Amino acid sequence: MSWSGRGPDGRRGYHHGNLREALIEAALDLIAKKGAAGFTFADAARSAGVSSAAPYRHFRDRDALIADVARRGFNLLTERLEHAWSEGRPDPFTAFENVGRAYLAFARDEPAYYSAMFEAGLSFDGDPALRQAAERSFAVLRHASELLCARLPPEKRPPALMMSLHTWALSHGIASLFARGDGGRRRLPMAPEELLEAGMLIYLQGLGVIAEPAKPKE
Amino acid sequence: MSWSGRGPDGRRGYHHGNLREALIEAALDLIAKKGAAGFTFADAARSAGVSSAAPYRHFRDRDALIADVARRGFNLLTERLEHAWSEGRPDPFTAFENVGRAYLAFARDEPAYYSAMFEAGLSFDGDPALRQAAERSFAVLRHASELLCARLPPEKRPPALMMSLHTWALSHGIASLFARGDGGRRRLPMAPEELLEAGMLIYLQGLGVIAEPAKPKE
């Protein structure tokens, strides 16, 4: 008998044993291949080797599975951003730029997560866990902004929250418009990372966070 | 007989008479209500009062209809941006900011178009008409950037293309993250328009396009 033996999918028999995880992994694969819109619950079930009704034992519906992928994506993004920030080393300015680069790198390297997080049309309102995960990603950016702002004398110190929102919006805009691998977007005269770095340099100069021009050319 | 009379949908009988337009209008309604992802070809056909196969006489498939809506959306956006730019009046700087505001206003006032244009996952590669329409929208921004840059002495003149890409990315990022009515996003301490205006002011200061601080507070 094949009971207690494992099939090619890691199945143990009638019961899968780890279907929830298997579905999430299948979702990542499928979203990476066909986009969040093209992802189907039935396909995920097929990938995991179970019937099309089995996933409903673990997720309320298709959106709940995508939301869980998105939640994990935000957790992963938080890790990546924190690692890039590296507690402000070697200096807050350099670390801040590393955070921006890490955002773009995430969008490029984890298209499945990114798609689930930002392109699946999820409502954050109905899912506190998802909202919290997203908040924590943003908190990294906000924390970094605060430390960077704190270096300035109080009278010329910009609001850190606003600064973090600008940074997030610019990073997200560049990632959405130019840094996706789907080929559906515009070709650029420069790499997205360069575009973001230049934009942030100009922005930080405008804030007075840094004094030197981006390319001292004189 | 009802031949040559018109039904409640404007039908004239067996033949609709203007099905293509009716489908596009139905698509706008439905996308506004349920998002680009929730929009169905069958629903559009129902709205127009025809069978579910009729739309195929006018659009290759569902995506082709959405792409046509998106194309019209870009044309509309081009108009709005051009009107906001107003040939650089009253001055290039003010006009440039008006262009940014017009972008956000478009995202807010025309969620159906915006959704079809940026959230439907369309491939621009396979549709030259769509790509061209998008290019023309961007061209307005680029043209405005060039005029604004031209005011600066050549040695401190930034690349206008880069400047327009930054502006587009920031506007799009803010619109995507904060300025959609879907309630799925973050609540802000300020209006999206203010956030964009502040961001652009800081950016333009960083470029040296303007010298004065945003809020002369001393």
Added chain:
DNA sequence: GCTGCTATGTAAATACCATTTACATAGCAG
């Protein structure tokens, strides 16, 4: 070890949707 509860799967049914095909009708050119 057996019993029964609960978790986890399956099969089948419902109700959509996209798309295709064969057929029907309207409009129009000659």
Added chain:
DNA sequence: CTGCTATGTAAATGGTATTTACATAGCAGC
């Protein structure tokens, strides 16, 4: 009036989401 072409319809195919009734495995307690 005739026939061609454009534009509709009905029906069929195959896919998807979701629910329901049923089946089996795992496990706790006896």
